[in-house]
Amino acid sequence: MSTLSRTAADLFWMARYLERAESMARLVEMGARVAMLPARGVTARDEWRSVALAAGCDGYFDPEASSVDAIILGLVVDRENPSSIASCFERARANARSVRTALSVQAWESLNETWLRLDELTVSRVLHELPQVVDWVKGRCAQFRGAADATLLRDDRFEFARLGLLIERADMTLRLLDVKHFVLLPETQVVGGDPDRHRWTSILVATSALRAYHWVYRGDYSPERIVDLLLLNGSCPRSYAFCYGEIVQALEHLARLYGARHACHTSAAATLAAIGDTAIGDVFHAGLHGFLTEAIGGNNRLSREIATAYHF
Amino acid sequence: MFDEMNGDDGARPPYRGVAHWLDTLGLATLDGKRREAETLFRRSGITFAVYGEGGDPERLIPFDLIPRVFGRDEWQRLAAGIVQRARALNAFLWDVYHRGEILRAGVVPEALVYRNRAFLPEMVGFDPPGRIYAHIVGIDIVRTGPGEFRVLEDNCRTPSGVSYMLENREIMMRMFPELFAGNRVEPVDGYADQLRATLEDMAPRHCPRAPVCVVLTPGPFNAAYYEHSYLADQMGAELVEARDLFVDDGKLWMKTTRGPTRVDVVYRRIDDDFLDPLVFRPDSRLGVPGLMDAYRAGRVTLVSAPGAGVADDKAVYCYVPEMIRFYLGEEPVLENVPTWQCALPEHRDHVLTHLDELVVKEVHGSGGYGMLIGPRASAAEREDFARKIAHDPAAFIAQPTLGLSTVPTLTPRGIASRHVDFRPFCLVGRQIRLTPGGLTRVALREGSLVVNSSQGGGVKDTWVLSE
Numbered sequence: 001m002s003t004l005s006r007t008a009a010d011l012f013w014m015a016r017y018l019e020r021a022e023s024m025a026r027l028v029e030m031g032a033r034v035a036m037l038p039a040r041g042v043t044a045r046d047e048w049r050s051v052a053l054a055a056g057c058d059g060y061f062d063p064e065a066s067s068v069d070a071i072i073l074g075l076v077v078d079r080e081n082p083s084s085i086a087s088c089f090e091r092a093r094a095n096a097r098s099v100r101t102a103l104s105v106q107a108w109e110s111l112n113e114t115w116l117r118l119d120e121l122t123v124s125r126v127l128h129e130l131p132q133v134v135d136w137v138k139g140r141c142a143q144f145r146g147a148a149d150a151t152l153l154r155d156d157r158f159e160f161a162r163l164g165l166l167i168e169r170a171d172m173t174l175r176l177l178d179v180k181h182f183v184l185l186p187e188t189q190v191v192g193g194d195p196d197r198h199r200w201t202s203i204l205v206a207t208s209a210l211r212a213y214h215w216v217y218r219g220d221y222s223p224e225r226i227v228d229l230l231l232l233n234g235s236c237p238r239s240y241a242f243c244y245g246e247i248v249q250a251l252e253h254l255a256r257l258y259g260a261r262h263a264c265h266t267s268a269a270a271t272l273a274a275i276g277d278t279a280i281g282d283v284f285h286a287g288l289h290g291f292l293t294e295a296i297g298g299n300n301r302l303s304r305e306i307a308t309a310y311h312f
Numbered sequence: 313m314f315d316e317m318n319g320d321d322g323a324r325p326p327y328r329g330v331a332h333w334l335d336t337l338g339l340a341t342l343d344g345k346r347r348e349a350e351t352l353f354r355r356s357g358i359t360f361a362v363y364g365e366g367g368d369p370e371r372l373i374p375f376d377l378i379p380r381v382f383g384r385d386e387w388q389r390l391a392a393g394i395v396q397r398a399r400a401l402n403a404f405l406w407d408v409y410h411r412g413e414i415l416r417a418g419v420v421p422e423a424l425v426y427r428n429r430a431f432l433p434e435m436v437g438f439d440p441p442g443r444i445y446a447h448i449v450g451i452d453i454v455r456t457g458p459g460e461f462r463v464l465e466d467n468c469r470t471p472s473g474v475s476y477m478l479e480n481r482e483i484m485m486r487m488f489p490e491l492f493a494g495n496r497v498e499p500v501d502g503y504a505d506q507l508r509a510t511l512e513d514m515a516p517r518h519c520p521r522a523p524v525c526v527v528l529t530p531g532p533f534n535a536a537y538y539e540h541s542y543l544a545d546q547m548g549a550e551l552v553e554a555r556d557l558f559v560d561d562g563k564l565w566m567k568t569t570r571g572p573t574r575v576d577v578v579y580r581r582i583d584d585d586f587l588d589p590l591v592f593r594p595d596s597r598l599g600v601p602g603l604m605d606a607y608r609a610g611r612v613t614l615v616s617a618p619g620a621g622v623a624d625d626k627a628v629y630c631y632v633p634e635m636i637r638f639y640l641g642e643e644p645v646l647e648n649v650p651t652w653q654c655a656l657p658e659h660r661d662h663v664l665t666h667l668d669e670l671v672v673k674e675v676h677g678s679g680g681y682g683m684l685i686g687p688r689a690s691a692a693e694r695e696d697f698a699r700k701i702a703h704d705p706a707a708f709i710a711q712p713t714l715g716l717s718t719v720p721t722l723t724p725r726g727i728a729s730r731h732v733d734f735r736p737f738c739l740v741g742r743q744i745r746l747t748p749g750g751l752t753r754v755a756l757r758e759g760s761l762v763v764n765s766s767q768g769g770g771v772k773d774t775w776v777l778s779e
Contacts, residue, residue, distance in 0.1 A: 002570035006556050097357065098532045100541040101551045105356070112357045156569060258570060310569040 001156055001257050007099045008160040009312035014095035015164030018111075018141055021088035023172040025137035027055050028075055028085075030206035032130055035068070037198050044068055051075070054179035057083050069127055076126045076133065085137055086118050104151035107144060114140040156257050159250045160310070166250070167303050170243035171296065173230055176206060178292040197221050203230070207238045227288065228280040240295060244272040247302070254310075262309035267302050314457050314717045315729050316380065324458075326383035326777055329495040333488075334378065334720070334727065342377060342722055349375055349483050358479055358538055374770035375480060376721050377487075380732060380752040387498075387776040390453065390461060390736070391746055393646030396636060398449040398738040401468055401623045403639035405445035408622060409435045419638050420631045423706075428628070429676065430621030432584065434591060438608055441514045442742055445617040446624075448507070449738045450474075453646065455717040462649045462714070464733065466632065468624040469616055470581050473751040473771075474737045475539035478503060478546070480773040481749070498748035498776040503737070504546030506745040511547075511577045513741030514613045523576040526550045526566065528557070530582050530598055540581050554582070559602030564612040577613045578603075584618045626675045626709050627653055649714060655706040663710040664701065667694045670710040671761075672701070685761065687713050716761055719772065721754055731755045733763050734774065748776035 031051035035044035048071040052061050060081045061074060077086045093115040100108055126133055152158050180203055200221050204210040209229060216233065217225045234241040248268050255261045283291050317323055323331035334342075353372050382390065407414050408425050415422045425431055450471025452464040481500050485492055508525065515523035529540035531553050544551035556566050557575065565572040580587065586598040593599070606612045622628065630651045633644040652659040652670070663670060667686050674682040684697045701708050718729035736750035752772040753763035763769040 002568035002573055004550055004552060004556050005567045005569055006553070007550075008569045094532070097537075097541075099551075100357075101545040101549075108357065109355045113355050116354060160569075311567060311571060312569070 003102070003155075003157050003160075005311040007102050007157065008310050009307070010095040010099040011102055011157055011161040012164035012306075012312070014092045014099070014111075015161040016168040017088045017092035017095065018144060019165045019168040020083065020172070021085045021092065022138055022141040023169070024055055024075060024083065024085045024088065025134045025141075026206045026208065027051050027176070028072065028130065029134045030202045031072075031075075032134075033205055034199060034202045039199060045071075048072070050179055054176050055083055056175065057081055072130065073123060073126060077121050077123070086121060089114055089118055089140075102157045104147070106147040106151045110140075110144045110147045114144070154253075156254055159254050159257075162250045163247060163306060166243045166247045167299060167306075169238060170240055170247075170299050173207060173238050173240055173243070174292050174296045174299065176203065177227060177230060178289065178296070181288045181292065200226055207236075209236055209238060212236055224280050224284060227283065231283065232275060232278060232280060234275075241272075241275045244268065244275055248272050251306075262305065264302060264305035264309050267298070267305055271298055271302070313715050313729075314455065314460075316455070316717050316719050316732075318720070318729075326381040326386070326775075329491070330379060330381060333491050333494070339726060342727075345487055346377055346722055349377060349487060352483055352486070353479075356479070358475070358542075373476065373765045374756060375483065376730075376754055376756075376770050376772045377484070378720050378722060378727070379484065379773040379775050380719050380734075380754075381775045381777065384777055384779060387748060389645060391748070393461070393463075393644070394449075394451050394453075394736050394738050395744050395746060396640065396642060396645050397451055397463065397466065397632060398446070398740050398744060400632060400635040400639050401446055401449060401466060402444055402740055404635045405468070405617070405620055405623050406443045407639070409438065409445075409619065414635065414638050417638070419634050420628070424625070424627050424631075425622060428622050428625055430584070430619065430625060432619035432622075434604060434608075435617065435619040440617045441516065441610075441613055444514065444740050445620040447510055447514065447615045447740050448474075449740060450735050451738065453734045453736070454649070454714055455732075455734070456715055457717075461646055463629075463632070463646050464649055465626065466624045466629060467735075468620045469583070471735065471737065472536045472539055472581075473735055473753075474503060475542040476771045477737070477747075477749055477751045477774065478542070480751075480771060484773045495775070496778045498778050500747050500749040503747045504543060506739050506747065507543065507579075508547040508549070510739045510741035510745060511549075511579055511615060513743075514615055515576045516610050516613055519576050521574075521576075524574060525577040525579065526552045526557075526575050528552055528554065528578050528580040528582055530586070534581075536581065543579075549579075554586075554598050554600050557600045557603075559600060559606050562602075562606055562609055562611055564600070564603065564606050575612060577615060579615045584621065587614070587618060626651075626673055627655065627706070630709070649711045652710045654701050654708040654710065659710075660701065660705050663708075664698055666710075667698060669713060671713055672697055672708055672710045675707050675709060683762075685713065713761070719752070719754065721756070721770075721772075723756070723758075728758065730758070731761050731763065732772070749774045 031048050035047045038044050038047050045068050048068050052058055052071055052075065055075060057075065061071060074081050075084055078084045079087050079090065081087060093111055096103055096108060096111050121133060200223065201210060203226060204213050207230060213229055216229060229236050229239065231240045233239050234245050236242055251265050251268050255265055317327040317331060350372065353375060404414065414420050415425060446468035448471060450467035453461055454464050455461050477500055511525040512523045527540055527544040527549055529537060529551055531537065541551050550566065552566055558565055564575045566575050582598060585592045588601060588603040589599040590601045591604040607614050630648065630653060633648055636642055636644045652663050654660045654663055663672065670686045672684040672686065684693060686694065716731040716733065719732050720727050721730040732752050732754045734750055734752050737747065739745040752774040754770045754772055755761055755763045756768055756770045
C-alpha cells in the first residue's frame with residue numbers, strides 16, 4: 001500500500017486548513033464573549049487583538065489602526081488574511097479538489113458546498129449575526145468530519161488527513177493557552193474576581209470544553225484545572241494529550257501498513273510518554289510559558305518529520 | 313428540419329415514453345427540477361472552465377432534462393459504424409507510421425500525413441502494444457433525417473465529455489426514477505470498468521504485476537479536470553500530474569509515500585507537445601523528461617499513442633471512408649458529411665463562390681472556434697474568411713450547412729426544438745468495447761448550430777433503448 005506523495009500532502013493540508021477554520025470560529029466566539037465584558041483597564045479592542053494574536057494573525061493586522069470590526073472581518077472573511085476562515089475553506093477546498101479521487105463523494109460534496117456558500121458570509125452578516133456565522137462554520141466543519149468519518153476508507157490516506165487535523169488542533173490549543181497564559185498565572189488567582197473567571201471560562205468556550213470542565217472537575221474554576229484539562233487530560237478531545245494519543249495511533253497504523261517506522265514515530269511516542277509523566281503542578285512550577293513554547297516547537301518539528309518520512 | 317421526437321403523426325416510437333412523461337409532468341415541475349439538477353451539479357463540482365473568458369472559473373455546462381433517445385435498431389446501425397471507423401482509424405495510424413501503404417497506393421495524399429503537425433517522426437517504425445494508437449475514439453455524429461446519420465469529426469487523441477455521459481445519467485436516475493421504470497434504457501455505468509480493462513489490456517509485454525494504470529492530468533486548472541479526476545476515481549487509478557512522475561533507469565515511476573513506484577500504463581489527458589520536454593517542448597514544465605524513451609523501449613504504454621492526432625485532422629477526415637474500404641474491405645456504415653478541401657483548386661473555387669451557403673472550418677481547429685457559418689455570417693466576415701482561405705488554402709475545409717436534427721429542450725420560454733449532435737466513446741484494446749450511449753450536446757440558442765460547451769452549448773442524457 002502506498003499513495004501519491006502529493007496526495008498525502010494535500011490531504012494533510014486539507015485537514016489542517018479545515019481544522020484551522022473551525023479553531024478560528026471558536027476563537028472568534030471567545031473574542032465576542034470576552035469583548036462583551038472586558039477586564040478592568042482593557043478595551044474591547046485589546047481583547048480582539050489578543051484573539052488575533054492567538055490566531056497567529058498578529059502580523060496581518062496593524063495593531064494601532066485596526067478597529068474591532070476590521071479585526072472581526074479580518075478573522076472571518078478577508079481573503080488577504082491567509083488564516084481567515086474564508087481563506088482556510090478556500091485552501092482546504094483547493095487541496096481537496098486536487099485529490100478528489102482520495103475523498104468520498106459525500107466528503108467532497110460537503111466541502112464543496114461549504115466553499116460554494118462562502119459568498120453568504122457578507123460583511124453585514126459577519127458584523128451583525130456573528131454568533132450564527134460562527135455556528136455555521138462549526139456546523140460545516142462537523143458535517144465534513146462526519147461525512148469523512150462515515151465514508152472514507154481507513155487506509156493510509158485517511159491517516160494523513162487525520163494527522164493534519166491533530167497536528168493543527170494541538171498547535172491551536174497550545175497557542176491559545178500561550179496567548180492567554182498571563183490570565184492563568186497564579187498571581188491572578190488571588191484576585192479571583194468575576195472578570196478573571198469570565199476570561200478563564202472564555203478559554204473553555206473557545207475549546208468547547210465548558211461542560212467537560214464541569215463534568216471532570218465539578219468545582220470552581222481554577223487556572224490549574226483549566227490548563228490540566230486542555231494540556232494533560234487525555235479524554236478532552238481538544239487537549240494536547242488527546243491529540244498526541246491519536247497522533248501516535250495514526251502513526252502506528254501507518255507503520256503497520258507500510259512495515260516501516262521513522263523518526264516521527266519515535267518523537268510522537270516520546271512526547272506522549274512525557275505528557276503521561278507530567279503533573280500539572282510541575283508545569284506551573286517550571287513555568288507555563290516555557291512549557292508551551294517547547295511543546296509548540298516540538299509539534300512543528302513532528303509535522304516536518306512526518307512530511308520527510310512519507311516523501312511529501 | 314427533422315425533429316427526433318415529434319413525427320408527423322405524434323411522437324416517434326423511441327420517444328413515446330418521454331413524450332408521455334413530458335405531458336404528465338408539466339412545465340412548472342420541470343423547471344423546478346432543472347434548478348434542482350443545477351444544484352446537484354454544482355455541489356458535485358462538475359464544472360467546465362473556459363480560459364480567458366473571465367467570470368466564473370468553474371462554470372457549469374447547462375444540463376437539459378429532456379433525454380435524447382435512440383431506438384435499438386438505430387443504435388445497432390450506429391454502433392456498427394462507430395466500431396468500423398475506430399478499427400479503420402487505428403489501421404491507418406499503424407500504416408502511416410510503418411510502410412504507408414495507403415499513401416503508396418495514392419488513396420490518401422502523402423502531404424496530408426507527412427506535413428501534418430500531428431505526425432510524429434519519433435513514432436515511425438515503432439509498434440505500440442496491440443498496434444493500437446487511438447484507444448478512446450470519440451466520433452462526432454449528426455443526424456439529418458430518420459435514417460440519416462453522418463460523421464462530422466473523429467477524435468483520436470483525448471476526446472472529452474464521457475464524464476457527462478455518466479453523470480447526466482446519474483442525475484436523471486436520481487431525479488426521475490419513475491421515468492426509468494417505464495422505459496428500458498441500456499445502462500452506461502460499465503464505461504469506467506471497460507476503460508480500465510482497455511488500459512490493462514495495453515500493459516507492456518511481460519508486465520510482471522497487475523498493471524499499474526494512472527490518469528495523467530495537466531492539473532486542477534485544466535477545463536476537463538473534473539473529468540480526469542472522475543475517471544481516475546471510477547477506475548480506482550491514481551490521478552497524477554507530471555510532477556508526480558519521473559523516469560529513472562529507463563522506467564517510469566511515480567512518487568509515493570513509500571518512495572518510487574513503477575507505472576505501467578498512462579492514460580494521458582495532456583497533448584503530445586507536453587508529454588516529454590526532451591523530445592517535444594523544452595519550454596514545457598508539464599512533461600516528464602525521458603517518458604518517450606521509456607515508451608519506445610516498451611517499458612510503459614501511453615494511451616493514446618503519441619502521434620495519433622494525425623488521424624483526426626479535418627482534412628484526413630475526408631478520406632476515412634476510403635480507409636474503411638482500403639483496410640477493412642468493407643463499405644462505410646456511416647457516411648461523412650460532403651466536404652470541400654480548400655487545398656484542391658477546384659474545391660477551393662467552389663468554396664469561395666459559395667461562402668454564403670457553407671460552413672468553413674480550420675483543419676486544425678476545435679471547440680467551435682475559427683469557424684465561419686456562411687448563411688449566418690455578415691458580408692464582412694465572409695470576406696475576411698475568403699482572404700484567409702486564399703492565404704493558406706490547405707488550412708481550411710468547407711461543408712454544407714446541415715439541417716441538424718432537433719430534440720425538444722427546456723428553454724426559458726417553455727419546451728422548444730434545439731439542434732443536437734452526438735459523441736459516442738469507443739474503446740479499443742485487445743477487443744473493442746462500446747458503451748450504449750454517449751454525449752448529446754445541444755445548441756441552446758434558438759436556431760444555433762454550434763453545440764460546443766465553450767460556445768453556450770448544453771448537454772443531455774442519451775438513451776439507447778434495449779427493446
